[in-house]
Amino acid sequence: GAVVSQHPSWVICKSGTSVKIECRSLDFQATTMFWYRQFPKQSLMLMATSNEGSKATYEQGVEKDKFLINHASLTLSTLTVTSAHPEDSSFYICSPYRGRGNTEAFFGQGTRLTVV
């Protein structure tokens, strides 16, 4: 399987501050990066899709100005939660996609964000 590294694994921040989450594909180049959010006892919900070097596409209901995604290289993507509020507390998971017909999706370890 592919090696995906996501950091930090958990973070606690104060309301109004911003938090950056990094996702790296260590042994392959990711043409596309998916970012998911997961609330307790629920499934993964896709937030946005980004392609290297272009703007991300956000799912309906996800604020693009609040969840900034940067996919500047084929091995690194970042998600920044800006002006975080307690309702943003969740488990965020990245999933880099290799493309070229490879349909298996691998996931990062996830980041538990708690906004106090």
Place this chain on the structure above:
Amino acid sequence: GQQLNQSPQSMFIQEGEDVSMNCTSSSIFNTWLWYKQEPGEGPVLLIALYKAGELTSNGRLTAQFGITRKDSFLNISASIPSDVGIYFCAGQRETSGSRLTFGEGTQLTVNP
């Protein structure tokens, strides 16, 4: 939103028992994937299925891609305590590219 119906939502079984869970959809999928997620971790791929009717095993796990391409099941034989976790099915449709649609998950508890 979710378009995969996964059942059961939860299972409580004794160690050594076999487990079966399934996912159904009103849409056709080209790929079915089964994942396991443990607390505080991202999902880990268990089995990937690419052809209708395909039956694939991974140790004590067996999964099948339904003939209609609208369903899939996962079986776990002779369960052990470390099988505890949430199991998710996910599908890829031809029209959605690499995007995955997830089931709601099955919470498995194994009593020693």
